[in-house]
Amino acid sequence: MLKKYYEEMKSGLEAAYQQKPRAWTRMNIQLASTFVEAFRKDAKVVWTSFYSFPMELLAAFDVVPFDFEIFTNLLPMFDADKAVEIMNRAEEDGYSTDICSFHRLAVGCCLLGYMPEADLMLTSSYYCDGKAKANQSLAGHYGQESISLDVPNEISKESVDYVAGQLRRIAAKLEEVSGQEFELNRLRECIRVSNRARRAYGQLADLQKVTPYPYIGIPVVNMSIFSNMLAGREIQEQIYLDMVKESQEKIMKGNPVPEKYRVAWLAWFPTQPTNITQIFRENGVSIVMGELARNYWGELDEELPFESLALWSLKNPYVGTIEQRLKGINEIIDGYKLDGVVHFSTDACRHSCAAQKLIGDALKERDIPYLVLDGDMSDKRRYSPDRTQLLLENFIGVMAGRK
Amino acid sequence: MPIAFNSIGYFCSLVPVEIITAAGLKPVRVKGRAETTAAADAYLYPNMCPYIKSLFADGLDGGGSACDGVVFTRSCDGMRRLYDAWQAYVPNDFVYMLEAPKNCDGLAVEYFASQLRIFAQQLGKKTGAEVKEGALAKAVKAANQVRHSMQELYAMQKKSPLPVNGSELFKLGLEVLSGDGQDTAGRLMSVYDSVKKQAGPGQGRKKPRILVSGNVMDRPGLFEIIERAGAEVPVADLCTASRYFERRVDENAHDVYGALAAAYLGEPRCSRTATPAEIFARLGKKVKEYAIDGVLLTSLKYCDQQLNDIPYLVKRFTEAGTPVLFVENDYLFSDSGRLRTRVEAFIETLES
Numbered sequence: 001m002l003k004k005y006y007e008e009m010k011s012g013l014e015a016a017y018q019q020k021p022r023a024w025t026r027m028n029i030q031l032a033s034t035f036v037e038a039f040r041k042d043a044k045v046v047w048t049s050f051y052s053f054p055m056e057l058l059a060a061f062d063v064v065p066f067d068f069e070i071f072t073n074l075l076p077m078f079d080a081d082k083a084v085e086i087m088n089r090a091e092e093d094g095y096s097t098d099i100c101s102f103h104r105l106a107v108g109c110c111l112l113g114y115m116p117e118a119d120l121m122l123t124s125s126y127y128c129d130g131k132a133k134a135n136q137s138l139a140g141h142y143g144q145e146s147i148s149l150d151v152p153n154e155i156s157k158e159s160v161d162y163v164a165g166q167l168r169r170i171a172a173k174l175e176e177v178s179g180q181e182f183e184l185n186r187l188r189e190c191i192r193v194s195n196r197a198r199r200a201y202g203q204l205a206d207l208q209k210v211t212p213y214p215y216i217g218i219p220v221v222n223m224s225i226f227s228n229m230l231a232g233r234e235i236q237e238q239i240y241l242d243m244v245k246e247s248q249e250k251i252m253k254g255n256p257v258p259e260k261y262r263v264a265w266l267a268w269f270p271t272q273p274t275n276i277t278q279i280f281r282e283n284g285v286s287i288v289m290g291e292l293a294r295n296y297w298g299e300l301d302e303e304l305p306f307e308s309l310a311l312w313s314l315k316n317p318y319v320g321t322i323e324q325r326l327k328g329i330n331e332i333i334d335g336y337k338l339d340g341v342v343h344f345s346t347d348a349c350r351h352s353c354a355a356q357k358l359i360g361d362a363l364k365e366r367d368i369p370y371l372v373l374d375g376d377m378s379d380k381r382r383y384s385p386d387r388t389q390l391l392l393e394n395f396i397g398v399m400a401g402r403k
Numbered sequence: 404m405p406i407a408f409n410s411i412g413y414f415c416s417l418v419p420v421e422i423i424t425a426a427g428l429k430p431v432r433v434k435g436r437a438e439t440t441a442a443a444d445a446y447l448y449p450n451m452c453p454y455i456k457s458l459f460a461d462g463l464d465g466g467g468s469a470c471d472g473v474v475f476t477r478s479c480d481g482m483r484r485l486y487d488a489w490q491a492y493v494p495n496d497f498v499y500m501l502e503a504p505k506n507c508d509g510l511a512v513e514y515f516a517s518q519l520r521i522f523a524q525q526l527g528k529k530t531g532a533e534v535k536e537g538a539l540a541k542a543v544k545a546a547n548q549v550r551h552s553m554q555e556l557y558a559m560q561k562k563s564p565l566p567v568n569g570s571e572l573f574k575l576g577l578e579v580l581s582g583d584g585q586d587t588a589g590r591l592m593s594v595y596d597s598v599k600k601q602a603g604p605g606q607g608r609k610k611p612r613i614l615v616s617g618n619v620m621d622r623p624g625l626f627e628i629i630e631r632a633g634a635e636v637p638v639a640d641l642c643t644a645s646r647y648f649e650r651r652v653d654e655n656a657h658d659v660y661g662a663l664a665a666a667y668l669g670e671p672r673c674s675r676t677a678t679p680a681e682i683f684a685r686l687g688k689k690v691k692e693y694a695i696d697g698v699l700l701t702s703l704k705y706c707d708q709q710l711n712d713i714p715y716l717v718k719r720f721t722e723a724g725t726p727v728l729f730v731e732n733d734y735l736f737s738d739s740g741r742l743r744t745r746v747e748a749f750i751e752t753l754e755s
Contacts, residue, residue, distance in 0.1 A: 094714030094729075098450070098705050125505045129480050129675075132505070133711035136678050140715060146678065150506040152514070153477050159502070162514035166506070321500065322487035345448070350705065353448040354484030358491055 002071065002114045005078050006035040023242035024219050030235060031070070031226055038066040038116040044178050045119050047138075049131065050229040051292070052124040052316065053149060054309035056194050056300070057167060059232030060187040061178040066116060068138060069131060070226055072106045073378045076272035080380040083272070086112060087379060100348035101379035103134035110138050118142055120177045122170060124149040127318045128351045147173065151313045153320045163310035171306075188302040190232030191309075195299050197231065200240035205295045207247045208288050209335055212259035218277060221269045221290035260284030261399045264332045266291040266343040266359070267352040271378050275385045279392045288336045292317060294328055318351065322358050329359065333366060339399045340369040346377045369402070371395040408497070408530040410582070412470030414458060414485075415478040416642045416673075417503040419663045421652065422523050423474075424542040426532045431470055432580035432643070434621040435734060437461045446488050452705045453734040454619050455481040462493040472497025472529070474522070477505070478675060479708055497529050507668040507676050515664035523660075539659050543652045549579060552591035553648035559598060560637035561693050563609055566598045569636025570626035576644050577621060611753040612694055616640040616686055617701035617732075618673060618709050624736035625701065625746075632747045633754070637693045640686060646671045674708040679715035686716070690725055697726040697753045699746070704731045726753055 010032035017025045038045045043064045048055070050067040058065050076083040086108035091097060093111060095104050109115055121144045123135040132148050139146035149166055152159045171182045207213075208220065230236035265287045270276070280287070297315050300308035313319065317328040332338070341363055345353045356372050363370040373391055376382035411423045412433040420430035435457025437443075442463050443456040473495055475486040486500050502518040504511035523534040553576060559566045567575075575594065579587055611634040615625065619642045626636050640646050649671050656662035668676070671685055686698065698720050702709035713729050720727035728749040730742060 094717055096710045096713070096731075099707060099710055103711070128707070130707040130711065133674070133708055137711055137715065140678060140680055148506060150504050150511065152502045152504065153483065153500060154502055158514060158517040162504070162510060165510045169510070321483075321490075347450055348705075348707070350448065350451055350707065351480035351484065354451055354481065355487060356448060357446045358487055361491070 001112075002075060002109065003036065003039050003116075005075065006032045006071075009078075010036055023239050023246055026242065027219075027223070027227060027230075027239050030230060030239075034064065034229060035066070035071050037064050038071075040064070043116075045116055046122060046174070046177065047118045047120065047135070048122045049124050051225045052126055052313070052318075053122060053228075054167065054231070054312050055228055056190040056232035056305075056309060057171060057187065058174070059190040059193075060171075060183065061174045061180055063119075063174065063178050065229060066118070067226070067229070068106045068110075068115065068134075069102050071115070072109045073102050073271045075105065075109075076378045076380065080272050080378075083378055084380060086114075098348060100128070100130045100346070101376050101382070103130050105378055106134055107137060110141055118144055120147070120173060121145065122147050122149065124151060124313065126151050126313075126316060126351075128349065130348065149313065151316075151319050155311070155314045155320070159314060160307050160310045163313055164306035167306045167309055184305070187305045191300045191302040191305050193234055193237065194232050195302075197237040197240055198295065198297070198299065200237050200244060202295045203244045204240055204247060205289070205293070207244065207251065209337070210251055211262070211337055213251075213262070213286055213288055218269055218287060220293045221265045221287060224290050224292035225268070258284050259286045260403075261339040261396065262286050262288045262337055263340045263342055263399075264289050264291065264329070264336060264338055266329065266341060267349065268344055268346065268377055270344065270346075270375060270383065272376070272380055272383060274375070274383065275388055276373075276392065279389060279396075283393075283396045285396065287342075288338070289332050291325075291328060291332070294332055296328055322355050325355065326359065326362050329362070330366070333363075333368060338368060339402070340371065340395065342371045342373055342395070345372050345374045347374070347382060349377075369395065369398045408471040408532075410470045410472075411497070411526070412473040413476075414473070415476045415482065415503075416647050417476045417478060417667055418474050418501060419519060419652075419667055421539060421542040421546050421663060422519060422526065422534060424545065425534045425538040426523070426526050426530060427538075428471075428526075428530065428532070429582045431582045432577075433458060433461075433470065433473065434577075434581070435461050437464060438735065440735075446492060447484070450705050451484075452479075452481045452703050454703050455485045457734050459485055459488060459493075462489060470495075472499065472526075474499045474501055476501045476503040478503070479706070481705075497526075499525060504668065505676055507672065512661065512664045512668055515668055516658065516660040519660045519663055536659060540654070543659060543663070544654055547651055547654060549587050549591065550648045550650060552595060553579065554645075555595050556591065556598065557638055557645050557648065559595075563612065563694065565635050565637055568626075568630060569615075569639065570623045570630055573620075573623050573626050573636075573639060573644055576648065577623075580643060580647070610635045611696040611750055612637050613750075613753075614638055614640065614686065614689055614693065614695040614698045615644075615701065616682075616698065618642055618703055618706055619734070620644070620701070620732070621734070622736055624739055625699075625730075625732065625742065628739065628743050628746050629699070629750070632743070632750045634697075634750045637695070638689055640671070640689060642673060646673065674706075674712045679712040679719075682712060683716055683719045687719075687723065695725070697728065697749060699749070700727060700729045701732050702729075704733055 013029045046063045087104040090104040090108035121139045136146045317325045410429040412431045423430040437460035440456035440460045443459040527533040652666040653662040
């Protein structure tokens with residue numbers, strides 16, 4: 001069933017791109033194509049986490065990357081009722097409703113046979129316990145081994161060596177799965193490509209500092225979740241450069257929607273249809289940066305590819321103590337002339353939500369209005385448009401009062 | 404300037420108590436003593452594990468902080484965030500995050516050993532009590548002896564009727580973990596001797612035998628409900644019961660930190676690193692060894708690691724013909740009435 005959705009999404013986006021070639025459309029075509037390709041009979045499919053696994057390593061092999069969370073959780077965008085029906089299937093099987101909807105939906109899809117077959121099931125120990133355990137459950141269902149890239153909370157020579165050592169072992173697994181010998185030079189080339197994309201992305205992130213910025217930045221938030229799927233591939237740089245060009249053109253033309261308020265978005269943006277975008281449009285609110293869309297990682301060292309990729313993982317804002325996350329939030333505040341910060345709080349996302357008070361205290365010190373917007377990423381039963389409207393309008397009122 | 408320390412609290416079975424003992428300090432497994440977690444709700448997200456909230460509520464009230472220092476591990480997302488909140492809002496002279504890998508292969512053991520060395524150094528620096536290899540080897544022997552004694556007691560529970568009430572044995576384990584009393588190993592051996600003398604073969608009505616399995620439990624409420632309903636608990640696979648005491652550190656290893664790392668990351672493992680199939684295999688073995696009639700799986704509410712394993716375990720036990728019940732708990736057992744109804748109904752089905 002989901003395969004059909006992605007085939008339709010792909011052809012629809014390709015038609016749209018023919019008419020109006022936009023970089024964001026191209027990014028989404030890549031996403032849909034990857035998911036469609038995962039169903040190809042001869043494809044070597046590696047399940048992984050697009051947003052937290054160093055994808056350059058996969059790009060060094062001819063494999064199709066697949067992310068079960070993203071694949072299943074875009075479904076509410078197409079059909080939110082169907083997504084609930086599928087979550088119900090997992091709940092009937094004993095999966096508690098206290099488990100994140102992202103993982104209940106993935107388990108339901110697995111039980112109903114909507115997933116492509118995996119040749120290798122990789123994940124990472126971060127962002128959350130739920131994802132790593134869901135990967136284990138799904139691997140058990142398919143009779144596969146679940147491999148987790150364990151990323152510690154601290155950055156030191158020991159932790160870099162530990163993560164790099166795991167990546168070397170994973171490279172050996174990828175050799176087995178793909179039937180290809182690992183080529184260090186190919187990985188180095190992927191790293192060079194990734195560095196170029198990073199530089200292009202840096203330009204994009206800088207352009208978002210321009211005031212007024214004529215873009216409602218949901219793509220910016222979402223990009224942080226799935227654009228890493230393309231890391232190590234030429235197309236990533238091309239898409240970022242197109243985005244830079246489009247942004248420059250928009251800035252040159254002026255702002256079609258008056259930008260009254262600039263906010264940063266923490267944690268995730270719901271994949272189910274919501275009224276957030278509409279409320280922001282009506283009130284001139286721009287999301288100028290997402291917490292995880294910040295260009296937080298440094299240049300990768302092609303001479304030490306495994307160690308560089310290890311460091312990339314260790315530097316993720318959601319790894320480590322709250323200081324690492326707060327440092328990133330403070331950098332966004334410093335660079336993006338914010339009027340406020342919104343933390344989307346999906347019920348079961350314990351690792352992000354549990355720090356709300358600490359973040360609130362830090363923002364209070366900086367005198368930045370802060371809203372914890374509770375809801376759910378993909379379960380419409382746990383999302384209230386009325387409550388969202390109330391909370392957002394009150395928050396916009398607070399920002400207005402400070403102008 | 405070193406501070407005069409007496410005790411170090413810890414929250415997870417992954418902390419090697421041997422290092423704390425070797426520094427001349429008392430390791431204390433911190434319990435959430437608060438009867439309500441309301442104080443924590445102002446700081447932590449409502450949908451956090453009640454154990455975490457209870458610990459924090461107690462810490463805010465000066466409980467966990469009654470220890471001179473506390474050691475956290477990367478046990479789970481909740482524990483990571485508790486560390487952040489503790490650092491910010493609970494006064495303690497020594498708040499340490501011990502990096503415990505979430506894998507358990509050779510690479511993970513090597514990395515964990517490096518972190519244990521650093522922990523020992525930091526502890527020594529803070530307290531002025533250097534952790535010497537000789538003291539550490541001695542602490543390893545002592546801790547092994549305590550764990551071994553507890554295992555001996557658990558081994559005797561294979562008999563029917565039980566030599567020791569499950570709830571009494573559980574409480575004894577908690578006492579050991581709390582670091583209370585002197586000469587724990589000696590005391591356990593004397594309990595063992597007296598139990599061995601009393602234990603007779605096959606006296607009394609055979610009661611249904613329940614295996615309890617789950618994560619952290621610091622209160623005997625569930626055991627008492629089971630016993631009052633006419634069943635018994637020979638063994639409990641919990642972080643604070645038999646699972647903790649089954650660990651043995653290699654006393655003859657050349658590298659003591661490596662041995663500690665291997666033992667603490669090794670079997671028996673909880674849902675943090677073990678797959679549900681591995682957990683089922685371990686519990687299945689216990690079902691046979693202890694002649695178990697029914698399995699009671701329990702989990703702290705909002706524990707993502709444990710909750711994800713439950714459907715698989717329930718399915719496998721059902722397929723194997725072993726009656727199984729799953730109940731969530733809120734750590735404080737504040738909903739004991741509801742729990743009692745479900746447990747009694749389960750035991751009735753076993754008896755029939």
